[in-house]
Amino acid sequence: MTIREIFARNLRQLRHAKALSQETLAHEAKMDRTYVSALERGLYAASIETVADLAQCLDVEPYQMLIPRLSVVDSSVEPAEAKRPQGD
Incomplete structure (x- = not known):
């Protein structure tokens, strides 16, 4: 499986897990639905940049969109804000 295929599968999986339509995700990421x-x-x-924008909209870290065997129910896939260090 190529990195493009992995990204494609994970993008769809993560979008479905968030119950977002392509249209809604595209709007939030400021891109066209057809893209x-x-x-x-x-x-x-x-x-x-596109990976980062989509990851932010899907509330995951960008690298998570490139994991070959990503499972959206896997506890290692935490929301992006849960992994950010807390500031003072």
Whole structure:
């Protein structure tokens, strides 16, 4: 499985886990729905910035979108804010 296919599968899985439509996710990430659809189908390779934007909207860390065997019920996939250090 290529990194593009892994990202595509994880993007769809994470979007479904958040019960978001492609349209809603695209709106939150400030991109076109057809682009989100193409990413989920593995037609395009996402830039680092796109991975970061989508991860933020899905409340995960960007690297989690590239994990080969990501399980959205896996306890290692915590919301992004839970992993951020607390400031003073």
